[in-house]
Amino acid sequence: MVCMDSNLQESRDIEIDLLLEAVFRKYGHDFRDYIRVHIKRRIDHRMRISGCEHISDMQHRVLYDRHFFEVFLQDFSINVTELFRDPSFYLTVRRDIVPVLKTYPHIKIWHAGCATGEEVYSMSILLREEGLSDKARIYATDYHRAVVQRAKRGVYPIENMKEYTLNYQKSGGRHSFADYYRADYGSAVLDRSLRDGIIFADHNLVTDGVFGDMHMVVCRNVLIYFNRDLQHRVIRLFMDSLLPGGFLCLGKKETLRFSGCDHLFEPVSNSEKIYKKRLFDSGDRIRRDL
């Protein structure tokens, strides 16, 4: 019956608020607008492992123990991603987006919340096969510096390669996937040349600013961890980062529908959640027409 004691629940909620506030004020990482149940589950997980009895104990450790904060930060980053995750997404990019990208003299793509980089390299492979590598620049960012470093290395467990090869084939891949990596002591090391044209950087979607003049922003399965208010702010940020006619790619179960920004984009693929920034702000036009 422990969890149903509403008094206890209230106290725990206050403790979580204070913990997130402490992390924000001390380290600048802002998790206050993340979906609460995800935050709670991660805190519970860390409490069990670390032997902290109360959330307040964690707050103390986070404030005074830099190493513990790094662990806490690791808990909060959701690092699951695959090479060519959702193959149908890449298939749609090849079919519907690439022909448009080919019309530009150069292309800038932002992978926001790139985690360990699998989707960034997937895009790099796709661009190479479509003959766009030389004129493309990819900006791959995540808020967690250690994660960005891992993304930069491009080394993944070899046992995942079977699944990734299958994904690659389903995504419209035209070569032998094995040509893109070499096996090295239980790891798959991606071809270094895939990194050409990728710039890795830390950037926090919650607290940092615009990445300008993008032709495409890819941010898949990141917004689902944000509450509506924060989602809205981040989509605004993407909106301001995209050139008119630029593409916004979200995760399969993410939508612009409740963002308050949907009038600024037109859907390109409803099933793959690919949107195109309108050439003009239809809201402005409506206001002008009035």
Next chain:
Amino acid sequence: MNAYEAVVIGGSAGGLEALEIILKTLPAGFPAPVAAVFHLSPDSDNYMVEYLNRNCRVWIKEAEDKEMIHPGRVYLAPPNYHLMVNTDRTLVLSAEPRINYSRPSIDPLFETAADVLGTRLVGVLLSGANRDGSRGMKRIKENGGLAVVQSPETTLAPQMVEAAMATVTADHVLPPDAIGALINRLFGKT
């Protein structure tokens, strides 16, 4: 007034057949929401939702991220995403790593629903060939909810319900049609 407010259901191999039997017993306008996790292949389509809707009177739909929960609806976790109940009682999805080798996994739905609904939750675990759902059932019982499992001899694969029964004392161990009747009784319809 009903003592219970919502139902969560989980299953794996052979579980969908049992789910169909249970859902068929529910009347249109069933007064509570149902959220369900079944292990499906990551690229399975909407077939299951369409199939169940053709054969049941309650409305079955794929759960959407940040969706409000309504009575009389059955929310199925989409393939390749975990389904959970947020503290504000909305449904949320997550792309976190597989739990018990599964995404969606039954445990996170059961645990988060138990935390929010406590004594007002009914948890139902059906046929399956792994151990997913045991931790969730434990949390439901700890928080005062009702634990119902499919009787092992009526399952296609008994491992999941047996694992749960080794972890918690189930309140009811029943074949699927009797689980349907029980749910109807608990929510005031006979």
